Amino acid sequence: MSPRTAALRDLLPRRSDYDLRPRTLRADLLAGVTVGVVALPLALAFGVSSGIGAAAGLVTAVVAGVVAAVLGGSHHQVSGPTGAMAVVLAPVVATHGPGSVALVTVLAGVVVLVAGVARLGRVVTYVPWPVVEGFTLGIACIIFLQQVPAAVGVPADPGHNTLVTALAALGTAASAGTLAPALWALGCVALVAVTMLLLPRLHPGIPASLVAVVLVTALVEAVGAPVARIGALPASLPAPVLPSVTPGALRELGGAALAIAALAAIESLLSARVAASMAQAGSPGGSVYQPDRELVGQGLASVASGLFGGMPATGAIARTAVNVRSGARTRLAAVVHALVILAVIYLATGPVSRIPLAALAGVLMVTSLRMTSARTARAVLGAGRSSAATFAVTAFVTVAFDLVQAIEIGVVVAAFFALRAVARASGVHRDPLPGPAQPGDEHVALFRLEGSMFFGAAERVLTEVTDASVHDDVVVVVLRLSQLRMVDATGAKALGELVEGLEARGVTVLVKGVQERHRALLTNVGALAELRHENHLFDSLDAAVEHARSHVRRAAQGTDVPQVRGLRPSA
Structure with missing residues (x-):
């Protein structure tokens, strides 16, 4: 039996409808x-x-x-x-x-x-x-x-x-x-x-x-x-009559x-x-x-x-x-x-x-x-x-x-209320770097995005990350995406704009934990293409943080850190 025939039979009466x-x-x-x-x-x-x-x-x-x-x-x-x-x-x-x-x-x-x-x-x-x-x-x-x-x-x-x-x-x-x-x-x-x-x-x-x-x-x-x-009521059912249909x-x-x-x-x-x-x-x-x-x-x-x-x-x-x-x-x-x-x-x-x-x-x-x-x-x-x-x-x-x-x-x-609740439950948090503190850690910002990156929350997340990165002498930003439950087209585009904007200001962006279900969307809207180098995409947090610290060390060699904002360290 074809699927179409089976689907049609589901809409029809059957003997099992009754128990005599x-x-x-x-x-x-x-x-x-x-x-x-x-x-x-x-x-x-x-x-x-x-x-x-x-x-x-x-x-x-x-x-x-x-x-x-x-x-x-x-x-x-x-x-x-x-x-x-x-x-x-x-x-x-x-x-x-x-x-x-x-x-x-x-x-x-x-x-x-x-x-x-x-x-x-x-x-x-x-x-x-x-x-x-x-x-x-x-x-x-x-x-x-x-x-x-x-x-x-x-x-x-x-x-x-x-x-x-x-x-x-x-x-x-x-x-x-x-x-x-x-x-x-x-x-x-x-x-x-x-x-x-x-x-x-x-x-x-x-x-x-x-x-x-x-x-x-x-x-x-x-x-x-x-x-x-x-x-007065009719003493029988009326005969069926087709109603008059006109344009x-x-x-x-x-x-x-x-x-x-x-x-x-x-x-x-x-x-x-x-x-x-x-x-x-x-x-x-x-x-x-x-x-x-x-x-x-x-x-x-x-x-x-x-x-x-x-x-x-x-x-x-x-x-x-x-x-x-x-x-x-x-x-x-x-x-x-x-x-x-x-x-x-x-x-x-x-x-x-x-x-x-x-x-x-x-x-x-x-x-x-x-x-x-x-x-x-x-x-x-x-x-x-x-x-x-x-x-x-x-x-x-x-x-x-x-x-x-x-x-x-x-x-x-x-x-509306449901979207507002989801937007409030979605956000960005700045986490401390894992492991013992090292010189230059204050110039690495680790942001954890959680909840849903969608049209109701994307602008707020973009603004918070950008403001924190620009005003805190940050040289490298690590974005943790592993805890994002949902990403829509607006959210993916906002992530791309975030990466593009930070890179334009001389801030290197590393991305950690892109889920497979989000990867195609982020790729299609060009969010991942905004990264300076393909090696800036990580599956391990420790590897991403170590790479960020190496950027800071190389950028700071012989130069005060506040003056390295315009440098473009290599991968």
Whole structure:
């Protein structure tokens, strides 16, 4: 089998994805039903929150849930509509209308699919932990703010910043002629929140969100409360339809599709990694995930979702965690979760259509509060100023500006602090000469370069060595490079400039300990060529120091040392 064929097979489903032994099959069925019950109110809520409607949330949970489970790279991942995707999709719907969602979903899916085929699945490992937590906190804030209009019984005004929309909704509710709709909506939210917070304390296996929604819906129906409902839902899955593709639509939605694809890839890979860690903790050695195959599966899931009128799909961390904790063994559990929601579409759309929007708002508000724990926030803030700054900047940009930009800016900030730390850990030290002191040693300077000689530290190292060499009547400089961990092109060029500058001032430069991994770069940029003689390159420190002392002795014969700065001793 050729390497290309083997690589392609790694991206495809296989028989080993499933275990149909009775015990495993039973565990997967029970876990799938549990996750399906938990996912139902979230699918409805995220569909409404995105601006497309509850039906799109259900379709996404079913279609994308099955496709991602079968074709994805995780045994435990549960995919569907998520809060982050609802947040990034809402402005698209407000600007281009609900009809644009099908095309942008398919386009985003194709981008994610191509990323998987191109083997870009490991890119998520370059997203630092403070960025992930800051992004999660920002998403939680946005989800909470998005629910404020429904929580006070006021229609949301799309197309604006979520904080502005929330404040406007509060003002509209306060200035209304009657407070009855707002009070009823707030009562629904409060009852949902209390139920979701108290039921898990009685028994952790109770699907608190579903019980809360059922309880509030029954109460509202019984008293005939004036609250907005989900409304009519389709009683079956819609037929797949290819979205209309025109050059104008591609220009308008191309940027949004790339942003959605980036978010889908990052969120799915993070969720899959969390699932693998949780499953491995419960059964060491029992779970891994394939990031490239996961991107392929998620890309195809979004394409399928768009064809059926759904929204972009990603791995859902909360539902995936429930799946793992419920004892799921294989991806069959995620398939069963989607089938449970499909059964609701065909058998229970009537009752589901009567669910108050305020009840779904309450579910998402509680969910957003659980997304980031105070313990995690304290851990990030206590990890140092750089981690705290990265966390805060990422969270702020997520809420105030854009989700994908938040990740990009967060990574840049984290990279800046990391480079600064590496630069501070890199430097130059003047060491005493080994062995007994000899006359003329004060005119030999031994510099030890350590850490990384890169663009962040090169200028400082060059300046320190040059200043010490020029002002201390130094005749020979020995540069120890054996402790340099990394040298980049800027660092190599700076070393060449250092040697050239010292030699031009009459200071002989000897280099000791060039590592083989750095030799090619130093040679290619001409740093070693600046040495006066090829014999000025040493592997032994003692040999380099003895050669330096011989230079001083020859230069000082018959001449005061301060006057020999212009001499050019031979090798």
